[in-house]
Amino acid sequence: MFSHLSLRLRMFLLFALMALGGLVVMGLALMTGYRSALTDGTANGFVLAGIVAAFGFLGLAAGVWLLFDENVAKPIMALSTTLRARAHAGVAATVDTHAARYLGDLAPAAEAISIQLDSTSKDVADQIAEATAALATDRAQLTALLTEIPVAILLIGSGHRIALYDGQAAGTLAQIAPPRLDASIFDYLDRKTLLAAHTQLVKTGKETHFEAHSADGLLSFEARLKPLEDAKSYLILIDEAHADIAPEDTRPLTFDFELLSNSVPSDLTSRALDQIPFVVFDCETTGLLPHKDELVQIGAVRVYRNQILRGEEIDSLIDPGRPIPAASTRVHHITDTMVRGAPSPKTAVTSFHHFARDAVIVAHNAPFDMAFMRRHGNEMNISWPQPILDTVLLSAVLFGITEQHTLDALCERLGVTIPPEVRHTAKGDAIATAEVLCKMLPMLAARGYQTLAQVLEQTRKHSRLLDDLN
The missing domain is CATH 3.30.450.20 (PAS domain)
Structure with a gap:
């Protein structure tokens, strides 16, 4: 109803509403106190007036806060997140002008800037694509030559x-x-x-x-x-x-x-985000209880300098040594026949342990997947000393705890496509999580979180999310 008004006028009306509400509350409190004073004495009248005024002002403040939060704070956060995703992660997300309709010309202006940025980025991307194609051709020729x-x-x-x-x-x-x-x-x-x-x-x-x-x-x-x-x-x-x-x-x-000349700190937490090797992984299991269910598949890829390293991956079926429940098969489509003759869980975990050496481990809802790794690691005297990063918590840091933090929601928000045929496969979900990570790392750096230690400090503030999720 007020979306046609200017932002300054709407702010004036908001404060006018606060002032009017305060006058109404004060008037009601004085009237109630006056009536009480006539019947119960002056002291009781003042006390009752004070109580009514206090609760009235609290209610008014809560109402104004809800209006401000819903129509100003949340739209501004959503708008800033969209702009950061466009600027730093290359996500062609649309500015939600309807949700920001009470912000005056801010949303249309942001949309105009984004469109212009997209246009400029497209021109630059086309030029980069041409140069990249030429480099890819040279690289393919060099690879073929070396292979001979x-x-x-x-x-x-x-x-x-x-x-x-x-x-x-x-x-x-x-x-x-x-x-x-x-x-x-x-x-x-x-x-x-x-x-x-x-x-x-x-x-x-x-x-x-x-x-x-x-x-x-x-x-x-x-x-x-x-x-x-x-x-x-x-x-x-x-x-x-x-x-x-x-x-x-x-x-x-x-x-x-x-890597020929650059020396980086041995401590992963003190490195810049673009200097850290990440291993992103996902597991498929016989069920949802890490202390008693078993692994049936591990998928993992390595990420370095915000890129997935092609060829550096694990995609392994695992023989759990027990029948796979039909309910689990309906999710990941892995059957007893498919895993027959595959490596044992201990063999697969040992291979993954070597693959993840000297790297930060990343997963979506990491406590679930790492519970299987730690259980088998304890049985084989294998430790996992490296930092663990969770994309659920990274999502909370970047987009706020009120947003959805499922893998599907993150992929939709960041423009990552998971082909339906690889959804709920270990490698498919690991690649999707890695692509999401590659989008979020520049956004984290742009927020001022330059090192892994700074990122981990922020994720700890939202650790309750994982407790609720699990």
């Missing part, structure tokens, strides 16, 4: 961390554990023998041959170390004649050259 060379190539950067691996190196590392960018090479190769070869490399400055052993001691093969210009970085070359290095056809050349 019968040598697995690993580029090791600062702190002996993996900065590049080709498809053939991925196939070699996968025989030991899932390949991971920014992982320590000592997670795969025996530290003592590799450091001895590296010492020789630094001393002579020349290519060094050595016998490499896997960290678990089950594999051995001849390899070479080749120095780069700075002594901190080097290549590990494994010839086809000395190891089974069949490439993984689905895995591209994976690299991040900043």
Whole structure:
């Protein structure tokens, strides 16, 4: 009814309403007190007038607050969230001008800015897409060329961390554990023998041959170390004649050259958000009781620099060692036949533990999924020392506790599409959660939460949400 009025006039009317309401309350209180004074004495009249005035003002304040909260505060929060999502996460969300109809010209102005921003962003995105396509073509050609060379190539950067691996190196590392960018090479190769070869490399400055052993001691093969210009970085070359290095056809050349020189704090909580490796995972189970139900599937992907690392993933069915209830199968469509011969829960959890090493673990409603990990970890003396991040709590930090925080609601809010055929599959939900995370990280940084420690501090304020959810 008042949406055609200016914002300043509406604010004036709001305060006028408060003043009028205060006068009415005071008048009613005085009238009630006066009547009481005539019958019960002056003192009782004043007391009753004070009580009526106090409750009247409290009621008036509550009513005005509800009006302000519903028609001003909430629309402003929604508007700011939409603008942040557009500005920092690239979400083409529509400004809800109806919900913000009492904010005057603010919502239409924000919508106009957003439309202009979208137009400008589209032009920039088109230019970036052209450049990216050209880079992708060059990368594909380089990958194909390297695949033809019968040598697995690993580029090791600062702190002996993996900065590049080709498809053939991925196939070699996968025989030991899932390949991971920014992982320590000592997670795969025996530290003592590799450091001895590296010492020789630094001393002579020349290519060094050595016998490499896997960290678990089950594999051995001849390899070479080749120095780069700075002594901190080097290549590990494994010839086809000395190891089974069949490439993984689905895995591209994976690299991040900043890992060659950049040194980052070992403490994950003190790192900037774009310097943190994340492992996003999801589980499918036989039921909803972590202390007695069992895993039937684990899906996980790695995120680094706000991007999902293609090829660095886990998608494993698990034999729970018991029948899968029909009610659970109706949700995730996993049957007893599908899991027959699959790894045991302990084997799958061990593999995931290695995959998540030195990374922040992320899940949607993490306490549920981590309960299974911790239960099996305790049985195998496996610990989970790294920080755990929950996208439910990140949603509460960014969008407020009154919003919906389901995975579907988050995906809709942030423009992430989950294909129906992969919804309620471990890998499908893990990828969707990872895409949501990649949208939220820039938004968190824009809010001033630059490090993981700052983000964790904010999520703790909303931890009650998980208690209620579980």
